Amino acid sequence: MTKKQISKQIIEIAKRLYNRNMLAACDGNISYRLSDDEILITPSGRAKAFIDPKEISSISLKGATVAGNPSSERLMHLAIYNKCPKAKVIVHAHPPMAVAWSVAKPALTELPTKCLTELILCVGKIPIVPMAIPGTEDMGSLLNPYLPDNRVMILARHGAVSWGEDLDEAINGMERIEHAATILYHASHLGELSEISDADFEKLLALRADLGPRSI
Numbered sequence: 001m002t003k004k005q006i007s008k009q010i011i012e013i014a015k016r017l018y019n020r021n022m023l024a025a026c027d028g029n030i031s032y033r034l035s036d037d038e039i040l041i042t043p044s045g046r047a048k049a050f051i052d053p054k055e056i057s058s059i060s061l062k063g064a065t066v067a068g069n070p071s072s073e074r075l076m077h078l079a080i081y082n083k084c085p086k087a088k089v090i091v092h093a094h095p096p097m098a099v100a101w102s103v104a105k106p107a108l109t110e111l112p113t114k115c116l117t118e119l120i121l122c123v124g125k126i127p128i129v130p131m132a133i134p135g136t137e138d139m140g141s142l143l144n145p146y147l148p149d150n151r152v153m154i155l156a157r158h159g160a161v162s163w164g165e166d167l168d169e170a171i172n173g174m175e176r177i178e179h180a181a182t183i184l185y186h187a188s189h190l191g192e193l194s195e196i197s198d199a200d201f202e203k204l205l206a207l208r209a210d211l212g213p214r215s216i
């Protein structure tokens with residue numbers, strides 16, 4: 001794919017996120033590892049679903065601006081690219097239900113994994129990364145302990161991030177986070193959250209291991 005084609009696809013992903021209420025105003029950012037030392041990334045301070053492909057910025061793996069006005073949250077993207085050689089695409093959005101869990105239940109370290117078979121099968125688990133001030137180095141350093149093993153993560157009191165080996169995987173991961181958070185929200189309002197048995201959990205973990213590390 002050419003840079004222009006990739007830029008158009010990045011904007012398509014932003015439209016999907018916007019249409020699913022995961023991006024408000026100038027929220028979120030999407031990046032794509034073009035080569036060993038060039039990353040395309042959405043611009044700072046713009047509504048990503050409505051930009052022109054020419055506005056997609058470019059940075060080096062060390063964070064230097066190559067072209068445009070790259071996102072202020074690029075340190076998070078760089079932490080993932082540096083620690084995850086397989087990461088090709090990163091999607092960061094602000095999915096409301098996922099963030100709400102981190103606000104209402106600050107002691108939670110992951111979404112309740114043992115409640116949903118699909119959560120285990122499709123992503124393994126969804127950890128909640130401690131809060132960082134947006135735009136600071138903490139956004140990268142707090143992620144480090146979760147990498148490269150986790151491809152989907154909630155960022156406490158802020159948003160979520162999903163990385164993948166291609167565009168589909170990265171967007172699927174983000175949709176999976178918000179969908180699981182929404183089901184768990186409804187379940188918690190209907191009654192107590194119930195868990196599957198340890199034996200079934202082990203079976204699902206084995207199936208997940210067979211499927212491999214990709215978000216599905």
Ligand SMILES: [Zn+2]
Pocket residue numbers: 027028073092093094134158159
């Ligand atoms: Zn953000």
